[in-house]
Amino acid sequence: MPDFVRDAVAAPSLSPVVRLLACLGLSLASSAVLAEGLIDDSHGTLTLRNYYLDRDYKDDGAKTAAREWAQGVFMNMESGFTPGPVGFGLDARGLVGIKLDSSPDRSGTELLPVSSSDKRAADEYSRLALTGKLRIGQTMVKTGDVSIFLPFAFASPSRLLPQTFRGTTLSAKGIEGLTLNTGYIDRINRRDSTDYQPMSIASPNRRFNGAATASHMAYVGGDYQVNKDLSLRAYHAEVADLYRQNTLALLHNLPLGDGVLTTDLRSFFSDEDGAAKAGKVDNRNVSALVGYRLGGHRVSLGYMHASGDTATPYVSGTELMGLSEMTMSSDFLNAKERTWQVIHDYDFAAVGVPGLRTRLRYVRGDHIELAALNAEDRKEREFQMELGYVIQSGALKNLGLLARKSIYRNDFPGAAAFRDENQTRFLLTYSVPIW
Template sequence: MPKRLMNTGSIASLSCICSIHSRWIVALLGISVLPSTLRAEGFIEDSHGNLTLRNYYLDRDYKDGGAKSAAREWAQGFILGMESGFTQGVVGFGLDVRGLLGVKLDSAPDRSGTELLPVSASDKRAADEYSRLAPTAKLRFAQSTVKSGDVSIFLPFAFASPSRLLPQTFRGTTLSSKDIDGLTLNTGYIDRINKRDSTDYQAMSIATPNRRFNGAATTSHLAYVGGDYQVNKELSLRAYHAEVAELYQQDTLALLHNLPLGDGVFTSDLRSFFSREDGAAKAGEVDNRNLSALFGYRLGGHRVSLGYMHSSGDTATPYISGTELMGMSELTMASDFLNAKERTWQAIYDYDFVASGVPGLKGRLRYVRGDNIELAAFNAEDRKEREFQMELGYVIQSGPLKNVGLLARKAIYRNDFPSGTAFRDENQTRFQVLYTLPIW
């Protein structure tokens, strides 16, 4: 990690990490003094913990002549994860605790707003640091696990965003079951979200880039049910239903298939989202069908993929603000490509350098283009956007820096949207250094 971290990290920041660690120890000690009938050797013996260090630089260089010419910040994240085992018996109990700390390394009011750090609404200054402690109670019976408290969900309709300094989480209760061979069932009730640049839980709302919906409307909860079924080694199916109370409902269907072909593998990824308003429809009308197909061929270290996504209906594709929708446009950097009526094409080239004798090194080139875009709030039709991405990542394989990950991403994004829209012409650069250190 850069030496500057040690110079800028305050005593309070280090104290926070120590405090989080000490609270976990207290929790374990509390369990250890319970009567032996309530304790289980697995609770302690099967526990483990790790500390993830994430150094993140993000630079958005705007090219549209707007008043703000850049958003540029650098920060250091600490993610302390502690997971217990389960007590013995038909029903096993456990406790997980996650401590999160973000420290500002470089920012300024005229270029804040990358979402690496919380920003004051009054003076646009990024916080020097932010942190939170997130406990999760859990229980296990047979092949089912229930978690309650601070939870992460990585599902098609609400994928906890991993794209900033600290992870985005939820408050609620989830159930995941694998009691049926090949089938993973998931259901949950979520009532609050903790966004990636926030320290507290808040009511969930609908994402509103380009003023698609009423972003001031909030929901009391998200409820969902569905699952993934592994038909065989090559084919898997996915189906989910989600209700964001008083805002919208969304059904998800997907098919993933691998077909050995020649010396390589032909892959098919078909996804669909069907969305409509729910209850009082406080966010406004929701009417959207999002269908996508991505086909690829993998041969040695090479993989070439071509895809198409079509959005129909009267509105854009909805998703919860602060999360990501796992459609074909996932992991784009400058836009979500989920506008009303949008038709999107993409081409991807991936290369794993292990095929050339360099394990740990991977690269990607990606081009995404959307057209036929309707921006109702701006009275604009038949608009276009495009994004070109370059990515190079390397995980050091040996030596004192073994398992340190380096990731560089670059995006060039352009559109012909009216002034004032959410997505601006920009050249975006991201650098990350990641390292996970096992504690025990």
């Protein structure tokens, strides 16, 4: 077992559960019989991510830009499982972020941690994450540092290092086509942080009391693949004393002519939970995205409708998998907001260039209510361009290049969190197996 894993077992910052599982992993590794499968089926991946992010503000704010460049290094090691009806394993992930360019007057892109006193970005930051795991048949339990990619809390992939949680998750696949998921999460590790923190509610434009924290988040639900063309998902999540949320979704593909008609329906129903420390939560968010795929082209048209007295809630530091996911400059989840979008995707594999793709996207929201800023019937819009390429062969196979550009404008008051800006992102990502 690597020395850094042994050292991590003694780290005081780890929870007792993670420390116990790590010790179990060490003891199992010392036995040649039990380690069969645990070590033989293990594998590791090294990922390098070079990230440049530039927010060029176009309003009259005091800060004119947020612009930083950083290098990320991830080493992900996943063990196999011990033999027998109950298999144990241990995963480890080491993450390092290194500053390449930043300054106090343009820090704050969330690529790097920033000092609250002098606004200087850290030269580097790192963390070691351990995950114990247990497998019984088609049921998997993980505890420690976990990632969840579910509609109500999607671990954000949009900065230098991945965002993770501390807790326990269970995933079961006993029925054909059905995956059941449940979990208990008590801390979040943000994408520009090195430690676990209590969860809070996202509160741009002072939508809620963003200082209030939750002791935990619990969820239960599942995904059901009815057939190859139809899938359903339903979840219930409670962020203790902040809010609770029910999620329903349907995805369907229908062959039509020479192409495929795609339908993506999503809904989130939210209200306050327990002591309601974040304030009132009252929101219904429903959306539909209909697209047509023909050859390399896919054209989609979507509409999202928010009703109720408040904005759509989600855990700060994560992303909500609504219609506006992966927008760059705003979340389009304000109270009363009506959002239209049109998207054109093109996959150049259709013309013999696999790995090359483009996206053009226009999103417009109106009827926006910003209660804390005494503003009603406001508007926002974003035009987004994206070009990506993954090298398919040769010495640089799997090297990915991604360029993203957005032009965002709104008529919000000057104190609003989302500002007029032109945003640019460049990413180079390279992954290679190390054993």
